[in-house]
């Protein structure tokens with residue numbers, strides 16, 4: 001390991017830079033930036049963000065299932081008013097970043113062709129019994145530990161699951177024009193907090209397994 005990055009070759013001919021980012025948006029963005037700095041002479045074909053996440057209730061995912069992002073949303077970047085309304089940064093009128101004249105606010109779309117391919121590969125190779133769904137990922141600073149807030153975020157964004165890094169990594173990818181895929185194993189259902197009701201090992205294991213299959217099958 002050099003500079004917190006493992007460089008390796010998989011399936012004979014794919015060069016992989018593996019970064020363990022740590023938790024949260026700053027660590028996520030720092031991890032993506034480290035990849036870009038390490039690979040500065042030859043930008044990566046893509047960044048794959050993998051990890052665990054909490055599935056919003058009644059979205060069809062259980063612990064151990066796998067979610068693929070169609071879009072990343074910063075779920076709590078904005079203003080909370082005295083009337084109890086949340087206003088995203090577009091309503092404030094200040095983009096989070098701009099690329100080629102295009103402003104980005106709370107949302108970062110994934111490359112649809114790449115995620116379509118990822119969905120196809122992962123769905124067709126996932127271990128038996130594991131459901132695979134694509135949908136909107138919500139990035140939060142505070143893990144949601146209350147039913148009412150889970151339903152609020154799910155309904156505001158049509159969210160499939162939440163995490164704490166994805167939008168920040170998508171933000172860096174958008175700024176540098178790097179395609180991104182995000183895959184997460186579901187460790188918990190987002191609801192009233194119950195620490196015992198979380199299976200991090202299963203979620204991480206399943207996510208790792210499907211991402212290895214993805215790498216193997218993404219080869220040109």
Ligand SMILES: O=C(O)c1cccc(C(=O)CC[C@H]2O[C@@H](n3cnc4c(=O)[nH]cnc43)[C@H](O)[C@@H]2O)c1
Pocket residue numbers: 022023024051052053054055140142143144145162163164165187188189190193194195198
């Ligand atoms: O203490 C708790 O109740 C609790 C509940 C869920 C997750 C945590 C974590 O500290 C894990 C944060 C870590 O994992 C991702 N993650 C997993 N589940 C969720 C979630 O429900 N909401 C947000 N993030 C989640 C996240 O990306 C972090 O890397 C603690």
